[in-house]
Amino acid sequence: MSKPVNVAILGATGAVGTELLELLESRNFPLNNLKLLASPRSAGNTLKFKGETLTIEAVEESSFQDIDVVLASAGGSTSKAWAKTIVEAGAVMVDNSSAFRMNPEVPLIVPEINPEAAANHPGIIANPNCTTILMAVAIYPLHKIQPIERIVVSTYQSASGAGARAMEEVKIQSQAILNGEQPQPEILPYPLAFNLFPHNSPLTDTGYCEEEMKMVNETRKIFNEPTLKVTATCVRVPVLRAHSEAINLEFKNPFSVAQAREIIAQSPGVKLLEDWQKNYFPMPIDASGKDDVLVGRIRQDISHPCGLELWICGDQIRKGAALNAVQIAELLLEENWLKPKVSTVKV
Ligand code: A2P
Numbered sequence: 297m298s299k300p301v302n303v304a305i306l307g308a309t310g311a312v313g314t315e316l317l318e319l320l321e322s323r324n325f326p327l328n329n330l331k332l333l334a335s336p337r338s339a340g341n342t343l344k345f346k347g348e349t350l351t352i353e354a355v356e357e358s359s360f361q362d363i364d365v366v367l368a369s370a371g372g373s374t375s376k377a378w379a380k381t382i383v384e385a386g387a388v389m390v391d392n393s394s395a396f397r398m399n400p401e402v403p404l405i406v407p408e409i410n411p412e413a414a415a416n417h418p419g420i421i422a423n424p425n426c427t428t429i430l431m432a433v434a435i436y437p438l439h440k441i442q443p444i445e446r447i448v449v450s451t452y453q454s455a456s457g458a459g460a461r462a463m464e465e466v467k468i469q470s471q472a473i474l475n476g477e478q479p480q481p482e483i484l485p486y487p488l489a490f491n492l493f494p495h496n497s498p499l500t501d502t503g504y505c506e507e508e509m510k511m512v513n514e515t516r517k518i519f520n521e522p523t524l525k526v527t528a529t530c531v532r533v534p535v536l537r538a539h540s541e542a543i544n545l546e547f548k549n550p551f552s553v554a555q556a557r558e559i560i561a562q563s564p565g566v567k568l569l570e571d572w573q574k575n576y577f578p579m580p581i582d583a584s585g586k587d588d589v590l591v592g593r594i595r596q597d598i599s600h601p602c603g604l605e606l607w608i609c610g611d612q613i614r615k616g617a618a619l620n621a622v623q624i625a626e627l628l629l630e631e632n633w634l635k636p637k638v639s640t641v642k643v
Contacts (some may be wrong), residue, residue, distance in 0.1 A: 298326045298626075298629035298630055299326065299629075300326040300327055300328035301326065301327065301328055301365055301629065301634070302327075302328050302329040302330075302331070302362055302363050302365075303320065303325070303329070303330050303331070303363070303365045303366075303367065303625070304330075304331040304333055304359065304360060304363045304365075304366045304367070304387070305317060305330070305331070305332055305333065305366075305369070306333045306334075306355060306366055306367070306368040306369065306370050306374065306375075306378065307334060307368060307369040307370030307371070307374065307392075308332035308333060308338075308343060308352055309332075309334045309338045309343070309352060309460075310334075310369055310370065310459055310460050311456050311459050311460040311537075311613055312369035312392055312613055312617045312618050313332075313334070313369050313370075314343070314460075315613045315614060315617070315618035315619075316367050316369065316618045316621065316622065317332075317343060318618075319614075319618055319619055319622045320345075320622065321345060321346055323622060323626070325622065325625070326629065329362075330345060330350065331353065331359070331363065332350050332352045333352070333353055333354070333355040333370075334352050334353075334354070334355070334370070335354060335355070335370075336354040338352045338354075339352060339353055339354040340352065355370075355378060357381060359381075360378075360381055360382050360385035360387050361385055363382075363385060363387040364386075364387055364634060365387060365388055365390065365625050365634070366382050366387050366388070366389045366390070367390050367392075367621050367622070367625065368382075368389050368390065368391045368392060368393065369392035369393070369617065369618070369621070370393075371393055372394055372395040373395075374393075375389070375391045375392075375393040375395040376395045379391075379395070379396070379420060382419070382420075383418070383419035383420065383636070387419070388417065388419055388420070388628060388634055388635075388636070389419065389420045389421070390421050390423060390621045390624050390625055390628075391420055391421070391422050391423060392423045392617055392618075392621055394425065394506075394510065395422075396420050396422050397422040397424060397425070397510075397514060397517075398513055398517065399420075401418050401638055402417070402418065402420050402421065402422050403416065403417050403421050404422045404424055404514060404517045405421055405422070405423070405424075405518075405620075405624050405627075406424060406429055406432050406436075406518055406620060407620070407623040407624060407626075408433055408436070408563075408564045408565040409432060409433070409436045409518055409519070410518055410519075410520065411627055411631075413520075414624065414627055414628065414631075414633060415631065415633050415637065416638050417633070417636055417637065417638060418638040419636040421624055423620050423621045424510075424514045424518060424620070425507070425511065425514055426453075426457055426539060426612045426616030426617050427451050427453060427510075427511055427528075427530065427539055427541065427612075427616070428510055428511050428514040428515055428518070429610075429615060429616050429620050430541060430589050430608060430610035430612070430615060430616050431447075431449060431511065431515065431541055431543060431608065432514075432515055432518050432519070433565045433566055433589045433610075434543070434560070434566050434589050434591050434606065434608045434610075435447070435543065435545060435606070436518075436519065437559050437560065437562075437563035437566070438545065438547075438551065438556055438559060438560075439519065441551075441555070441559060442548065442549060442551055443547070443548060444524065444545050444546070444547055445546050445547060445548055445602075446524075446526070446527075446545075446546040447515070447524070447525065447526045447527070447528075447543065447544070447546075448527050448543075448544040448546075449526070449527070449528045449529075449541055449542065449543045449544070450528070450529045450530075450531065450541065450542045451495075451507075451511075451528065451529070451530045451531060451539060451540070452492075452531055452533045452535070452539065452540040452541070452542075453495065453507075453530060453531065453532050453533060453535075453539045453612070454533065454536055454537050454538055454539055455484070455488060455532070455534070455536055455537075456536060456537040456538075456612050456613050457532075457539070457612050457616075458483060458484055458532075459483070461483045462483045462484050462488075463536050463537065465481060465482060465484060465488070466484075466488050466489050466534055466536065467536075469481070469487055469489035470489040470490070470534075472489075473487075473489055473490055484496060484532070488532060488534045489534050491534060492531055492532060492533045492534065493532055494529070494530070494531055494532075495507040495508065495530035495531060495532055496532060497530075504528070505530060507528075507530040508528040508529065508530050511526060511528040511530070512526040512527070512528060535580045536580075536584075537580070537584050537611060537612060537613055538580035538581075538583040538584045538609055538610060538611045538612060539580075539609070539610060539612045539616060540578070540579075540580060540607070540608065540609045541607075541608050541609075542605070542606075542607055543605070543606045543607075543608065544597060544603060544604075544605055544606075545604045545605075545606065546597075546600060546602055546603050547602045547603075548602065549602055550601055550602050551602065551604055553594055553595060553596055553604065556594050556604055556606075557594055560591050560594065565587075565588060565589060565615065566588055566589045566590075566591050567588040567589070567590050567591065568591055568592065568594075569582065569591065569592045570592035570593060570594070577592035577593045577607055578590035578591065578592045578593075578607060578608065578609035579609060580609055582609060583609035583610050583611050585611060585614070586611055586614065587611075587614060587615060587619055588615070589608055589609070589610035589615055590608060590609045590610065591606060591607070591608050592606075592607055592608075593605065593606065593607035594606050
């Protein structure tokens, strides 16, 4: 058992923040003291932790004194604004935002895949994008046996990826539409209830949106495969909190379906779930609230002798965000890697 540490959750009131709180409690994280931080809007509000009532504080310069680990999930601009203060206070920030993920000095970690890369951090460790984590956990065990040459992925992403207020918007919108109204979206750009749309992240020069490019670049960094071929189409669907992905993998040599099933069934962080008789495969309702990424419908790609098709579902808030962050913090404690080994990072 590791020595208890002082933890702060930055963004404690959000969809990921409240899940972080639940995970620290249910996983019995070795805590000495827990501080809940959010914007001034939430200051003075309370949240329950292990039967106690904790008061939320507005984040300020002195918030990180005596803190060992900051679990940050308050958006990229908030992470950027506080990173220097956090690092200078001697804490390590496990950052759920995209602010530092592609910084070459900042490790991008999925504990089942590249835990050793967390040893050399500059006081910041990045938690990857949710769709990327879910895909990476599911396919890395296959990649380890036989290198993947190309990934073609389409995602079906829930509202939770856009935060707690987006989830609320979809519920209210659904009710309003059932009442015959035409609600105007406020958080998401278009109505999501009874609808779907290509992912709303900004478009890049390539024609891909930022979410799609995160899947490309972050998978390469996590796998340490800078030239891996990845193409993604990301879509927002009216599901509340678990993402689904249709993944086509191309290997150098044929990969048998039986072997792929066997590997998935034995790998950490994933669970094989398929009943071909009943045409039953992972669904968001199966994955919601679960730690494992569910994998099923593994089949030979009939268009390519070295191709496999997979269908996965994973809880975006849990393994896609909060659980992975808590696992990173647990790894740092277990390995005694809390103190930075790399001295500087431009923040
Ligand atoms: P608040 O509830 O006070 O606005 P989500 O991703 O679910 O929308 O949650 C975002 C989280 O980030 C919330 O906890 C939110 O707090 C917090 N947050 C947003 N902006 C700031 C900020 N400028 N400073 C600190 N926390 C912030």
